[in-house]
Amino acid sequence: MQLRQEFRLRQEQILQPQQILRSELIQLPILALELRVRGELEENPFLEESDEELQVLEKQEEETDNPEEAEPEAKENEIEWEDILNDDEPFEYRPQRPPEELVEIPRPNVLTLAEHLEEQLHLQILNDQEMEIGINIIGNINADGYLEYPLENLARDLDAPLEKVEEIHTLVQTFDPSGIGSRNLRECLLIQMKQQQHLNAIAVRILEECFDDFINKRYEVISKKLEISLDDVRSAFEDIRRLNPKPGEGYFDEKQNYIIPDLIVQKVGNEFVVYLNDGNIPNFQINSVYRNMILQRKDTDKKIRDFVTKKLESARWFINAIHQRRTTILRTMRAIVDKQWEFFEKGKNYLKPMILNDIAEEISMDISTISRVTNGKYVQTDWGVFELKYFFSERMETSNGEEVSTKIIKSKLRDIIDNENKSNPLSDQAIAELLEKEGYPIARRTVQKYREQLNIPVRRMRREI
Template sequence: MKMNFNLNLIQTQKLVMTPELKQAIEILQYNAMELNEFVNEELLNNPILERIQSDAEEKASSEKEVESESEFEYDLDKGDSKEIDWEDMVNYFEDARPMGTLSYNPDNEVNYDNFVADEESLRDYLLTQLKLMNLSDLDMEVCAYIIENVDDNGYLKMTNDEAVVLFDIPDDKVENLIVMLQTLDPPGVFARSIEECLLIQLEQQGYDDGLETTLVKEHLNALGEKRFAQIAKILGETIENIQEAYDYIKTLEPKPGRSFSSLRDVRYIVPDVYVEKSKGDYIVMVNEVATPRLQINAFYKKMLSQMTRDTMTTEYLSKNLQAALRIIKSIEQRRNTIYRVCKAIIDYQYEFFEKGLLYLKPLNLKDIADEIEVHESTVSRAVNGKYIQCPNGLFEIKYFFQSGVKGASGEGVSSESVKSVMKEMIDREDPKKPLSDQALADALIATGIHISRRTVAKYRDEMDVLPSSKRKRF
C-alpha cells in the first residue's frame, strides 16, 4: 500500500445556521404572547431599541390597506467592517414602513371584561357552611384542614392517616368528620372517587336502595360502555329499566366543584391576523398588538449623528445597534411571512369564506409553500399557534390545512366538511336503529363523497361519537 498526500478541490453545498437566521426562525414561530415577552425582554436589555407608541403613526398604519409586501434588502454584514455607515442603517429602517397592520389600544375602550367581580371559590363556600355547624374547636380545625385538601373538582385529595398524624385523633373520628362534610353543598363534594361521588348524590336524593345504586356500586364500568343487555341478564332486569336508570345517573354531577371555576381561568385569544371583506374582496390585516413595531431610540440616533465616538463607544453602539436592527428586521419578516401565508390561504379557501364549512377544501403545507415560494417548514412555523379572525369566526390558522377525500366532481372534500355531513346524518338517525359506519359510508358515497368505512370510523372517533351499538336506544 502506497501512502501519500494530495490536494483536492471539492465543491459542496451546505446550510450554515448563522445566529441571525436562528433568531429569525425563532421569532417566526413565536405566538403573540411569546413574541411580546421576547420584545419586552429585548427592550430591557438593549437601550437603543424602543416600541413605537405614536397615536398618529398607529392611526396611519391602521388606515393603510395591504396592497404590497415589504422587502428588506439591507446587508447587515456591513457592520463587520471598521467604518459603519450608521446613518444609512438607521434611516433605512426608519423609512421602511411595515405592511398593513391593525392597531388596537385597550386603554381607549371601556371593556367590562376588565372589571373582575369578587368571586367565591369552592373552599370559601365550604368554609362558610362549616361556620354554621356546632362543632368543637378541634373538630372545626380538622374540618378546615380537610376542606383545604379538596381540589377544584370537589374531590378529597388526602388520606385519613394524614389527619390522624397531624391532629393525633383516631381514624374513625376522621372518617366520621368526612362523612359529615359530605352532606354539605354542592352534592357529591368530599368524595374520593367517581363511584363515591355518585353514591353520595343518589343517597341524598333518596335512591340509596334503588337500581341506580346497584348499577353504580357493581356495574359502573359496564354501564359506561353501555353494555345494557349484559347488565340486564346479570341483574334479572329488563334492558329498558337499565337504560332508564342509566339516563338518570347521567343527570348526576361527576365534578361537583366545577360550578365554582374561576373567571380568572378564562384565557382570551388575541388574533394575529384580521380578515375583513370590503367591496367583494378580503383584506388581510396583521394585528399590531400581536406583532409590535419597534424603532431606534431618538436619543441614540442623535448621538450617532453628533457625538464624536471613541473606540469603546463605537463598539458599544455597534453591538447594540446591529442587534436592534436584526430584531426589527426579523419581526418585519415575520409579519410579512404571516401576511403572505394568510393571503394565500384566503385565495385558496375563498369558497369557505363565501359559503361556509361545507366548502372547505383539502390543503397541505406544500401547496401554500409552493404558492409563496418558501419552504414547508417556514409555513409550518408561520401558522403554529397563531389565530385568524374573519367574518366566519375565529380560527386557528392550522384549521385551514385539512386532509380530505375525493368528491364526485374529482375535487377534494375536506375532512371537516365530511364530519359536518356525518354529524347531520347522525343527528337525524332513528335512535332505535342508529346508522352503522358502513351505512354512513354508503350514504356519503350516495351524496358524491367517496369514502371508506375505515375513514368514517376514524372521523367518528375524532368527533367523539360512539359506535352504533352504543348509540342504540331500547
Template structure:
C-alpha cells in the same frame, strides 16, 4: 504502533445558523400578544429604537404648515433632543457614571392575580365545622390528597400511614416513645372521609366515578331511587348501555332503565372543576379577513403593536465617532445593527403572514362562501411551495395564530387537513367529512341509529369515497359513540 502526540491540519465545512436567524424564527412563532410584549421589551433595552408616534405619521403624509417654518421647528426639536440624549448617553458610558433611572428600571410582566381553588373552598367549610385539633390535622391531610377533579387520589390506608409517620416523628423530637404516640386509627380516617364527602360540591372526596355519582344522588335525596340502585348494583352494565339485561335483572321496563340512565347522565363526573383555578385565555386574532365588494381582503390586526423606527437623536450621536472608542463604540455598533435588524425582521414577519393568509383565502374561498363542508384539503407543504418558503416557516406562521373571518374567529391550523377523493375526481377536506358525519348523527332516528357502514353508504351516494374504518376513526375523534351505544329504547 508507538503511542504519542502529533499535530495535523484539516479543512472541513460546518453549517452554523446565525443567532439572528433564530430570533427571526422566534418572531414568526410569536402570537400577537407575545410579540407586543417582546417589542416593548426591545424598546426598553435598545436606545436606538423608538416608537412611531401619530405626529410622525402626520408629518410623513405632509401638512399645510409653511415649509420654512416646519423645517425650523424640526431643526430646533432635533437640537433639543440631541442635547438631552447626548448627556444621557455619555453619562452612561463614563467610568463610574450613572445611567438615568429609566434605564436602570427592570421590566416587569403583568401577571394575573391569585385566584381561589377547590382546596380553598373546602378548607373554608372545614373551619366552620366543630372539629378538634386532632380532627383538623387529619382533615388537612385528606384535603391535600384531593385533585382538581374532586377525587381522592390516595387510598385511606396510605393517608393513615402518612400522617402517623408525622405523629411518630414528632414524638421522637419530644423524646417520647414512638410506640406510645397518639397515632390515628383507620376508623378515625373513615369518619373523616365521611365528613369530607359531605362537603360542597356534592361528589367531592369520592375514590372513583361510581362513588362520586352515588354521593351526588344521595345529596339530592335519591338514595332509594332507581338511578341510585343502578349505579350501586350494576354500574358496569350501565356504562355498557345493556338496557335489556338491566331490565330483566331488576324487573323494570327498558324505557324506565333508559330514563334512569338519562337522569344519571345529568350528574357531574368531575365536580371539583367547578372551583378549579383555571387561567383566563384571551384570543386576539393576528389577522382579519373581510369581504369588501364581493372580494375577500386580508389585513394584519397590528394596530396596537408598537411601530418601530430608528431614533434620530441617537443616530446623530453615533455619527460623531470621535467621542467614542472601545466599549462605547462596540456598544453603539451592536445596538444600532440590532435596531436595524429588528425593524426589518418585523416587516418580514408581516409580509410572510400576509402571503400565507392570502393563499389560504384563495384556496378556501368555497369555505368562506358556503361553509365547512366545502373546506378543501390543504397541507403546509403546498402553501410553502406556492409562496416559495420552507415548510417549517409556514408551520411557525400558522402555529398558535388566529384569524377573524366572516365565519368566526378560527385558528390558522383549522384550514389545514388531509383530503379524500370524490367520484368526480375532486378532493374534499377531512374536516368537511367530519362535519357531515356530525350532522348525520344529529339527525338520525335515536331508536335506529346509523351504523358506520350506513354512514359510508350515505357518503358514497354524495360522491365521497371513504372506508368504514375511516368513518369509525372520525367518529371517535368527534366523541360520537357507536350505534349500539347511541340506541335508545
C-alpha cells in the same frame, strides 16, 4: 505514535442569529409576542417606546439644528455608524390597528373553583388543624373537580391522623357543586345521586353493584343481575345521565379560555381585507438619544463600543424580524383567503381541500415557514374565530370526480350518527354505505378513523334503550 496532517472538506448548514430570531418570532401568537416585545424593551437600552406626538416634535428640533456643522474626521478603525443607522432597513415599528378596534365584552369577576370552596370552608366551625387540612384538600382538587392526591399522603404530609383527614374530606364533599372532591367517577355519581331530593334507589344500586356494566351499557346484564325490568333500567339511566361527571366545570379562569385573534378578515365592498392584530404591542424604535450620540462620533472606550455594537445590532435585528413576521403572516393569510374564497363568502360548508404545500408554493416560501405561521394562531371571520390550521385538510374525490375536503365528509358522518336510531346504532360499515350513496366512496376503516378523530364512541357505546 505517528503525527500527521489531514484536510477534510464537509458541508454544514448553520443558521445565522437573524434567521433563528425570525423563526422564533414568526411562530409566536399575539399574546406571546407582546411579552417578547416588552422583554426586549426592558433588556435592550437601544429600544424605546415611541410616541407619535413626541416624534413630530423631535423631528422639528432636528430640522432647526445646523445640519452643516463640521464633523470630526473618522478614525481609521471607527465603525461607520451612519452606514448602519441610515441604511434602508427600518429602525422603528408601528403596530397595525384594524379599522374597528376589537371591543372586549366586560366579564364579571367569577370566583375560581378553589375560591368558591374555600368560602364554604370558612363558614364551618373548625379548629386550625382542621382548617389547614381542608385548605390542602381543596388545593389538590383538579379543574374537573376530582381529588388527585391520596388522603394517606396528605395525612403524612400534614402530620395529621388519617381519620381526621377523611372526616374533613367527607365534609368538603358536601360542598357545592355536588360531587366535588370525589376520587373517581363512581364516587362522584353516587354522591350526586344520594344528595338528590328524590332518590332513585335503582340508580344507586346500579352504580354500587353494576358499575362496569353501567359503563359498558350492558342493559340486559344489569336487568338480569338486579332482577328488574328494562324499563326500570332505562329510567335509572336517564336519571344518571342528568348528573355531572365533571363537577368542577364552569369554574375556570376566563383569561385562560379566551382567544384573541391574530388576524381579522373583513369584507370591504367585493373584496376581503386582511388585518394583522398587533394587540397591545406599543410603538417602539431605536433610542434617539443613543443614536444621536453615536452619529456624533464621540470617542468612546473599546468595551463601550463593543457593548453598543452588540445592542445596536440586536435592536436592528429585532425590529427587522418583527417587520418580516408581519409581512409573512399577512402574505400567508391573503393566500388562504384567495384559496378559500367560497368559505369566507358563504360559510363552513364551502371549505375546500388544501394542504400547507399549496400555500407554500403560492407565496414562494418553505413549507416549514407556513407551518410556523399557522401554528397556534387564530383569525376572526364573519363565520367565527378559527385556528389557521382549520383551513387545511386532505382532499378526497367524490363519485362524480369532484374534490372535497375531508372536513365535509366528517361533518356528514357526524350528521348520520346524530340522526341514527339510538336503540340500534349504525355500524361503521353501514355508515360507509350511506356515505357512498351520498357520493362519498370511503372504506369502513376510513369511517372508523374519522369517527375516532371526532371522539365518537363505537356502536355498542352509542346504544340506548
